[in-house]
Structure formats: C-alpha cells, structure tokens
C-alpha cells in the first residue's frame with residue numbers, strides 16, 4: 001500500500017471516526033447507504049478494464065464489483081489508515097488481493113501514476129464519500145481528470161431528501177453531522193459544470209424521494 005502527502009488533520013479525524021466504527025461499518029451502513037448496489041450494477045466495466053474507487057472505506061463496494069466484473073482490475077484510495085486496514089483484510093479473505101491495489105491518499109489531490117502505476121481508468125466511482133470530503137468539488141475534477149477516453153465517473157451520495165417529510169430530513173441531518181457527514185446541496189450543479197468543462201455528459205437520478213442521488217458523467221471517446 002502506498003501513500004502521498006495527506007492533510008494531516010482530516011486524515012486524523014477520519015481515523016478517529018472509523019477506529020471502532022470500521023468493525024461494525026458494513027453491517028450498519030447496509031441499512032442507510034442506499035443506492036450503492038445500483039451504482040455497482042451500472043458500472044458496466046469493459047473486459048479487462050480498470051476501476052478506481054475514491055474513498056473506498058472497508059472495500060465493500062470493490063469486493064462486490066470485483067465479483068461482478070471478474071476480468072477487471074480494481075484500485076481503491078482512502079485517507080484513513082484504519083479503513084484501509086479493514087479493506088486489506090477483507091480483500092485477503094475474499095482471495096482478491098491480487099486483483100485490487102489499495103493506497104492511502106487524499107481524494108482531492110492524488111497522483112494515480114505514483115500511487116497505482118496507472119495513469120487513467122475506465123471507471124471511477126465515489127460512494128458516500130463526497131459528503132465527508134472537505135473541498136469535495138476538487139474530488140469531482142480530479143476524478144474526471146483520471147478517466148480514460150470513453151470512461152465514466154459514477155457518484156452516489158445523500159441527496160437533499162427533497163420529497164421526504166421535513167422532520168425526517170432534520171433528524172437525518174442531525175445524525176449525519178455527528179459523523180462529519182454533510183449532504184452536498186450543489187452536487188448536481190458541480191457535476192454539471194465540471195463535466196461540461198471536459199466535454200462529459202451527465203445522467204442524474206433522484207432515488208428514494210431524494211434520500212440519495214446517483215449520477216453518471218461520461219467522457220466522449
């Protein structure tokens with residue numbers, strides 16, 4: 001596993017959040033990080049393709065995607081050494097260590113060639129991480145910049161709960177705040193503007209009455 005320069009305070013914060021949580025993360029998040037399996041199903045990775053997850057956490061998504069797309073190579077980046085420890089163990093248990101490379105790094109500013117020995121990827125995805133990354137807009141630009149021609153960026157995260165009752169929205173927001181999670185109101189606008197800058201087209205979906213948002217930004221060949 002490799003590392004690059006990290007924003008120390010955010011890396012420490014994430015390690016603090018996940019030091020104990022990582023042991024119950026997959027079990028508990030199953031019930032409220034909705035739309036992740038839909039994102040994986042929509043990756044449609046080409047044969048022999050390369051896939052990068054930014055903010056890969058426990059490796060849960062990479063494991064499911066690696067099973068679904070057996071010919072592909074996978075890469076995972078996370079700022080938390082604690083989460084990466086869990087991901088490394090999970091990949092070894094699944095016999096996937098040879099097909100997946102993990103690295104510690106900052107998703108707002110990373111050098112894929114230095115970390116993974118790969119310049120660009122057929123698919124990049126970000127699942128419930130933009131809502132935890134300070135300066136997350138830079139992750140959107142970095143992800144688009146890391147795509148090969150014809151590649152696509154896939155994002156799933158909390159929406160604005162726009163069609164859900166206001167009491168639910170308030171309760172959810174208060175609870176997410178305890179974990180340093182902030183649903184990004186301008187997610188769609190930033191995806192649209194950053195994609196337009198690089199000539200990519202965006203498909204945006206609202207899931208579960210705005211509980212989650214799912215987007216795909218596709219670069220022209």
Ligand SMILES: C[S@@+](CC[C@H](N)C(=O)[O-])C[C@H]1O[C@@H](n2cnc3c(N)ncnc32)[C@H](O)[C@@H]1O
Nearest residue numbers: 014055056057078079080083106107127128129
């Ligand atoms: C809510 S978890 C999502 C994990 C996984 N993607 C999933 O869907 O289960 C957010 C992850 O983003 C990581 N993270 C937060 N800020 C980051 C940053 N600046 N760079 C890379 N990873 C970051 C955290 O360490 C954590 O593993």
